[in-house]
Amino acid sequence: MKDNWRISDRVMQIKKSAIHEMTRLSKEMKDVAFLSWAKPTSDTPEHIKEAAISAIKKGLVGGYSVSSGLLELREEIVKKLKRDNDMNVNVSEILVTVGAVEGLSAAIMALIDPGDEVILPSPTYSTHIRQVIIASGKPILVPTIEGEGFILDIEGIKKAITPRTKAIMYCSPSNPTGTVFAEEQLRQLAEIALEHNLMVITDEAYEYFVYDNHEHFSIASIPEMRKNVVSCFTFTKTYAMTGWRIGYLHADEELIPQITKAHIPFAICAPLVSQYAALAALKGPSDCVVKFRNKYLSARNLMCKHLDDLSSVFEYKKPGGSYLMFPKILLKEGETDSTTFCKKLLREAKVSTTPGIAFGPTGEGHLRLSFCVSEEMINKAFDRMETYFK
Numbered sequence: 001m002k003d004n005w006r007i008s009d010r011v012m013q014i015k016k017s018a019i020h021e022m023t024r025l026s027k028e029m030k031d032v033a034f035l036s037w038a039k040p041t042s043d044t045p046e047h048i049k050e051a052a053i054s055a056i057k058k059g060l061v062g063g064y065s066v067s068s069g070l071l072e073l074r075e076e077i078v079k080k081l082k083r084d085n086d087m088n089v090n091v092s093e094i095l096v097t098v099g100a101v102e103g104l105s106a107a108i109m110a111l112i113d114p115g116d117e118v119i120l121p122s123p124t125y126s127t128h129i130r131q132v133i134i135a136s137g138k139p140i141l142v143p144t145i146e147g148e149g150f151i152l153d154i155e156g157i158k159k160a161i162t163p164r165t166k167a168i169m170y171c172s173p174s175n176p177t178g179t180v181f182a183e184e185q186l187r188q189l190a191e192i193a194l195e196h197n198l199m200v201i202t203d204e205a206y207e208y209f210v211y212d213n214h215e216h217f218s219i220a221s222i223p224e225m226r227k228n229v230v231s232c233f234t235f236t237k238t239y240a241m242t243g244w245r246i247g248y249l250h251a252d253e254e255l256i257p258q259i260t261k262a263h264i265p266f267a268i269c270a271p272l273v274s275q276y277a278a279l280a281a282l283k284g285p286s287d288c289v290v291k292f293r294n295k296y297l298s299a300r301n302l303m304c305k306h307l308d309d310l311s312s313v314f315e316y317k318k319p320g321g322s323y324l325m326f327p328k329i330l331l332k333e334g335e336t337d338s339t340t341f342c343k344k345l346l347r348e349a350k351v352s353t354t355p356g357i358a359f360g361p362t363g364e365g366h367l368r369l370s371f372c373v374s375e376e377m378i379n380k381a382f383d384r385m386e387t388y389f390k
């Protein structure tokens with residue numbers, strides 16, 4: 001009998017999250033400069049909170065909605081996808097989910113059979129790797145090209161395709177690298193998917209946070225790809241609504257009932273109070289999104305300036321999107337890996353980051369820094385690092 005006879009092999013394969021480990025260690029210390037979470041530190045805008053309070057007071061939120069989500073919300077999502085993502089879609093193609101993460105999980109459960117391979121350009125959001133494992137699929141990590149800013153390695157992806165390949169899954173803008181995959185590369189990826197009959201699963205959580213000359217491109221806007229894509233979105237990042245647990249996905253009309261079969265056993269429906277809040281977010285003013293974006297942009301610039309002063313310790317690519325960056329550690333003698341480096345940095349300089357290995361083997365030798373924090377926090381973290389590495 002195996003030692004952990006109560007626990008499934010699926011779950012046993014999943015390693016403890018490095019982000020949670022860094023959080024746990026940080027909590028044991030006082031006054032840590034914390035750059036470990038990809039979580040907006042701003043509060044949800046007032047008009048969204050007010051709409052939720054009003055829905056509660058009207059007695060609208062005590063029940064379930066239909067599993068696919070409130071019709072009025074899905075209608076607003078359709079307008080948003082048309083306006084901002086160039087996707088001409090119907091209400092019957094939308095499923096409201098418990099954040100992007102539950103949508104991604106439900107999509108994978110609906111698409112992947114045990115042993116199916118899913119190609120993930122890496123380093124990538126560690127949850128994606130876990131989602132494939134939980135579905136008894138096989139994550140195939142294909143390194144991105146770091147020298148060109150962690151762009152897709154199209155040839156590498158082609159080479160990784162086998163008869164068991166079922167899907168390609170990516171996030172753009174990327175967690176952890178901040179790379180925005182260019183439209184041209186995503187069109188090449190679409191050609192590969194069509195040629196080999198593969199599904200593409202996208203995580204577009206950071207769609208509104210792109211900078212400089214970068215533009216977010218939704219691969220589902222390519223008409224030929226309509227049957228081959230599940231696109232996952234969220235309110236978490238755009239409207240600082242992490243704890244509301246609300247997102248949505250788009251897939252073609254035949255796929256939605258199948259994905260819904262996977263959605264129901266985990267969620268029944270997305271939280272109803274959060275659906276009303278999301279409705280207010282889409283119908284209300286969008287200046288809050290612009291404000292968040294501008295805040296992250298100046299935080300990015302500040303962090304890059306600090307990193308320039310630490311060029312003997314880190315080498316970095318300026319991220320074109322998200323609020324994350326992924327500098328390479330110029331390891332010194334005796335320093336072996338990102339986990340040891342990050343733990344030492346926490347213990348000795350009181351700065352919490354995330355070891356790159358958390359994002360797959362290609363992330364080793366890096367650390368992830370979040371700039372969705374106040375400028376004071378960034379200055380504090382870098383003042384400490386500048387003293388520490390002097």
Ligand SMILES: Cc1ncc(COP(=O)(O)O)c(C=O)c1O
Binds near residue numbers: 098125174245
């Ligand atoms: C790429 C990516 N996708 C999804 C999520 C989580 O999204 P949600 O809160 O909508 O489940 C995160 C959070 O860090 C993320 O970085």
